[in-house]
Amino acid sequence: MNTVSVEILKDLFYMGVNDRETNLFENMWPLPQGVSYNSYLIVDEKTALMDTVKITKVDGFIDSLKDNLNGKKLDYLVIHHMEPDHSGCIKTVRELYPDVVLVGNKKARGMISDYLDIEIGDNFLEVKDGDVLELGRRKLTFVNTPMVHWPESMVSYEPNDKILFSQDIFGGFGALNGTIFDDEMNFDFFQDEMRRYYSNIVGKYSKQAAKALEKVRNLDVKVICPVHGIVWRTNPERIIEEYVKYANQINEEGVVVVYGSMYGNTEKMADILARFLAEEGIKNVKIFDVSKTHDSYILSEIWKYKGVILGSCTYNNSVYPNMNQLLYTLKMNKINNHILGIFGSYGWSGGAVKELSEFASEGGNFEVLPTIVETKGTAKDEDIEALRQLAKEMAQALRA
Numbered sequence: 001m002n003t004v005s006v007e008i009l010k011d012l013f014y015m016g017v018n019d020r021e022t023n024l025f026e027n028m029w030p031l032p033q034g035v036s037y038n039s040y041l042i043v044d045e046k047t048a049l050m051d052t053v054k055i056t057k058v059d060g061f062i063d064s065l066k067d068n069l070n071g072k073k074l075d076y077l078v079i080h081h082m083e084p085d086h087s088g089c090i091k092t093v094r095e096l097y098p099d100v101v102l103v104g105n106k107k108a109r110g111m112i113s114d115y116l117d118i119e120i121g122d123n124f125l126e127v128k129d130g131d132v133l134e135l136g137r138r139k140l141t142f143v144n145t146p147m148v149h150w151p152e153s154m155v156s157y158e159p160n161d162k163i164l165f166s167q168d169i170f171g172g173f174g175a176l177n178g179t180i181f182d183d184e185m186n187f188d189f190f191q192d193e194m195r196r197y198y199s200n201i202v203g204k205y206s207k208q209a210a211k212a213l214e215k216v217r218n219l220d221v222k223v224i225c226p227v228h229g230i231v232w233r234t235n236p237e238r239i240i241e242e243y244v245k246y247a248n249q250i251n252e253e254g255v256v257v258v259y260g261s262m263y264g265n266t267e268k269m270a271d272i273l274a275r276f277l278a279e280e281g282i283k284n285v286k287i288f289d290v291s292k293t294h295d296s297y298i299l300s301e302i303w304k305y306k307g308v309i310l311g312s313c314t315y316n317n318s319v320y321p322n323m324n325q326l327l328y329t330l331k332m333n334k335i336n337n338h339i340l341g342i343f344g345s346y347g348w349s350g351g352a353v354k355e356l357s358e359f360a361s362e363g364g365n366f367e368v369l370p371t372i373v374e375t376k377g378t379a380k381d382e383d384i385e386a387l388r389q390l391a392k393e394m395a396q397a398l399r400a
C-alpha cells in the first residue's frame with residue numbers, strides 16, 4: 001500500500017510506488033536502495049493515466065488511482081513503454097475501467113497482445129509520431145523514441161504546461177524517500193544511481209538515446225515526469241545535460257582500475273599502479289576487485305571516467321572468469337571514447353593478458369596504451385618500473 005500520491009501541477013498527479021523488496025532489477029541488477037515505478041494521472045475534460053507500475057504493487061496503485069479520479073471514469077491509458085515494470089497493471093486497470101482506451105504506437109499494440117494476451121479490439125488508439133490527443137485544457141503530442149528502451153518506447157509532451165512524460169529516459173535506480181522533486185533532494189546519491197541505470201539498462205542504445213535527446217531538446221520542457229526516480233520541475237535542464245553526457249560518453253579525467261586476482265599478485269599490481277597514477281596527479285582513481293563489486297557499479301564508474309585499466313591473473317590458460325564477465329558487459333554496452341591499459345600475472349604459459357589485448361582491439365572503441373605489464377608470479381623491480389611507465393602513459397593520454 002505504499003503508493004505516494006502528490007499533485008505536481010493542478011490536475012496532474014504523481015502516483016509512484018517504491019519497491020524496496022526486489023533484490024535484482026530485471027533479475028540482474030542489485031537494488032540496495034530500491035527503485036520507484038512512477039505513473040501519472042491527468043484529470044481534465046478527459047482523464048488520462050500515463051503508464052502503470054509493476055504488478056507486485058497493484059493494490060496501492062489502484063487505490064491511489066481511484067482516489068485521484070474521485071468518482072470520474074478513466075478515459076485513456078497511455079502506454080509509453082511495455083516493459084512489465086510499467087505495463088504490469090494494464091490488465092487490472094482495464095478490468096476496473098472496461099471502456100478505457102489504450103493509447104500507444106503500432107509496436108505497442110502488437111506487444112499488448114503478445115505479452116498480455118488480451119483482445120483490445122476497438123479500445124485502442126494507435127498514435128504516430130507527432131499525433132496529438134486532446135484532453136481539454138491539456139493535450140498530448142507523441143514522439144517515438146525507439147530502442148530507448150524498447151522498440152515501442154515513446155514519450156509524450158504537454159505543450160500548455162510544457163510537461164514531458166519521458167518513460168525510462170531520465171530515470172534511475174533508487175526509491176524516492178519522501179522527496180519526489182528535484183528541488184527537494186540532494187542529487188548526489190541519485191546521480192550515481194541514475195548513471196548506473198543508464199549505463200547498464202540503456203547504455204547499449206546510446207546512439208538511439210542521443211537521437212531521442214535531440215528530439216527532446218527541440219521541445220520547451222519545464223517539467224520532466226519519468227517512470228523511475230526524480231520528477232524534474234525546477235531544473236530539468238540539469239538532467240537533460242547529464243543525459244547528453246551519458247548518451248555521448250562524454251567522460252571526466254579519472255581512472256578505473258579493475259583487477260581479477262585469486263592470491264593477490266594481480267591485486268598488488270593494481271595498488272602499485274594506483275599509487276603511480278596518484279603521483280602523476282590523477283585525482284580520481286577507483287580500484288575494483290571484479291570478484292567483489294557487481295559489474296553494474298564498475299560499468300557505471302567506467303562510464304564516468306575516461307581511463308580504464310584492466311588486470312587479470314591467468315586462470316586455466318585464460319582471463320580470470322569474473323573478469324571475462326566484465327569484458328562481456330563492456331562489449332555489450334559498446335564502450336567508446338576511453339583510454340585502456342592492460343596488466344596481469346601468470347604462473348607458467350599465461351593467457352590472461354593475451355585475451356585482454358584481444359578484447360582491447362575488438363571489445364570497444366579504445367585508445368590502448370603501449371606498455372602492457374605481465375608478470376610471472378609477483379611483480380619484481382622491473383615490473384614495478386613498467387607499471388610506473390603505464391601510469392605515466394595513462395596520465396599523458398588523459399591530458400592530451
Ligand SMILES: Cc1cc2nc3c(=O)[nH]c(=O)nc-3n(C[C@H](O)[C@H](O)[C@H](O)COP(=O)(O)O)c2cc1C
Nearest residue numbers: 261262263264265266313314316317347348349350
Ligand atoms: C586455479 C588456478 C589456475 C591457474 N591456471 C593457470 C594457467 O592456465 N596458466 C598460467 O600461466 N597460470 C595459471 N595459474 C597461475 C596464476 O595465474 C598465477 O599464480 C598468478 O600469479 C596468480 O595471480 P593472483 O595472485 O593475482 O591470483 C593458475 C592458478 C590457479 C590458482
Ligand SMILES: [Fe+2]
Nearest residue numbers: 081083149168
Ligand atoms: Fe524499460
Ligand SMILES: [Fe+2]
Nearest residue numbers: 083085168227
Ligand atoms: Fe523501466
